[in-house]
Amino acid sequence: MEITTLTFLVTVLVFAGFIGYFVIWGVTPALHTPLMAVTNAISGIVVIAAMFVAGAEEFSPVVWEMLPDSVDADKLFYARLLGFFGVMLASINIFGGFAITRRMLSMFRKQGRE
Template sequence: MARQAADAAQAYADQIASTAGAAAHAATGGAIDPFVFRFAIFVLAIFVGYYVVWSVTPALHTPLMSVTNAISSVIVVGALLSVGVALGDTFESGPLWARGLGFLALILASINIFGGFLVTQRMLAMYKPKDGAAPARKH
């Protein structure tokens, strides 16, 4: 059932990407290759992500880390699906390099999740009172 959902999601994503590429190709009279269009979207996403993350105030870093952990957990699920693909010559089986990249994504996302929890724990520890100090009162 999970495999069918993953296949449906992949087909839907491929359909959206090919439709957007075909629309750009038709709008420019065939002057833009669909690969270049998709690559441009990828590069723009990098710049937008960079400027969004660096403009966050320090008070929002802990919630931002929580969102990053949530995104990484989605990556872990996708990586597990990629690693779990059976090898063979049939259409449903995946190549060895796909499993290798899935395993690499699984390792890197797991490190990111662990590091995110570690940083969040250290940030929250800064707000705890020191040993022997009375907690501050609000008036």
């Protein structure tokens, strides 16, 4: 007997929640602003989901030509546009979030060496 994917994901969620709880409490209060910035970047992980939409196989020219007439090509095109938009927004977060964290941490670091 195998468990369903949903149950597996719930298990992962609960454990990740606990790990998050303990790891976050360990972050020094002085770095709470960089913490928010780096979590901004990490939440950009939704880029993965957006990639699956923007780059889905039905958009490759070969598959696209073979789609039956009953398929609404316009709707699929809008789906792809939304995926593109999602990848772009999430990428702003990833690049922007990591860059600003690095910039902030360099402010803390430059006076670390004496």
